[in-house]
Structure formats: structure tokens, C-alpha cells
Amino acid sequence: MKPRILRHLIIGLLILTGIFHFAVALLGQAPGMALPLTVFGVLYTGLSFFVRRDVNDGSKNHSRNAIIATIIVCATGLALGMNNYLANGGPLALPIMFAIDVVIIAAGAMWLMKTKKKKA
Numbered sequence: 001m002k003p004r005i006l007r008h009l010i011i012g013l014l015i016l017t018g019i020f021h022f023a024v025a026l027l028g029q030a031p032g033m034a035l036p037l038t039v040f041g042v043l044y045t046g047l048s049f050f051v052r053r054d055v056n057d058g059s060k061n062h063s064r065n066a067i068i069a070t071i072i073v074c075a076t077g078l079a080l081g082m083n084n085y086l087a088n089g090g091p092l093a094l095p096i097m098f099a100i101d102v103v104i105i106a107a108g109a110m111w112l113m114k115t116k117k118k119k120a
Contacts, residue, residue, distance in 0.1 A: 006111040007063065010070060010104055011052050017100045018045035020093065029091040033084070040077050047073060064115070071108040074101040 001009075021041030025034040050066040078101040085094050 001110065003111050003114045006107050006114070007051060007067075010067070010107050010111070011048050013100055013104050013107070014044045014048035014051065014070065017097055017104070018042070018048065020097055020100070024091065024093045024097075029093055033090070036080070040073075040081075043073050043077075064112070067108045067111050071105050071112075074104045074108075077101055078105070 018041045021037045021044060024030055025037035025041065028034070030037060047066070047070050051063060051070055053063070053066070078098055081094060081101075082098060084090070085098075
């Protein structure tokens, strides 16, 4: 896949999972998890705009910092959510969100490999 298509895939999945997090939090499908789900919903939605921006974000390669931040946030959400899910269980929506996180991380890694860091 081309880097542009990967970036658009990441943006779409971030928006999807952000909305999904809000929906699960608002519907009360995961008792006691409304606050963490809302926080991660805000993070994912915000990251989608950061990745979409595609202007000089301070990195040598435009959007590189946004993609790295996305991978870190998704990995953190995946680790924390999976740990809680294994300990306490939860609705079917949680493993679906975990799968979306894995796809975002993979797409981000592919994007980073395809867009090597530019020299100063």
C-alpha cells in the first residue's frame, strides 16, 4: 500500500475506534470503564486530526511524529484494555476495539517503513 492510503486508513480507523469508545462508554456496556473509554475515545479522535493534518509537525518527515504518537497510544490502549479485559471480562465490543488497535499499529508500522526518515 502507498503511504497516503495507509495514512487515510489510519485516520479512518482512529475515527471509527474513537466513536466506538464513546458509544460503549455512553451505553454503559462496560461498567466502571466509562471514564477510561471516554479518555481513549478523545485521544483516538484527536490523533485522527493530528495524523490528517499532514503538514510540518516538527519532524523531518511530515506526519512522522503523529504516526509514532498514534502507535504509542494504540499500544498503550491495547495493553491496558487487554489487561483489564482478561482480568474482568467485558462486552464483545472490547475485543473488536483491540483488533482495530492492532490494525492501526500494523498500518502505522508499514507507513513508517515506507517513509524513511528524511535527512536534515
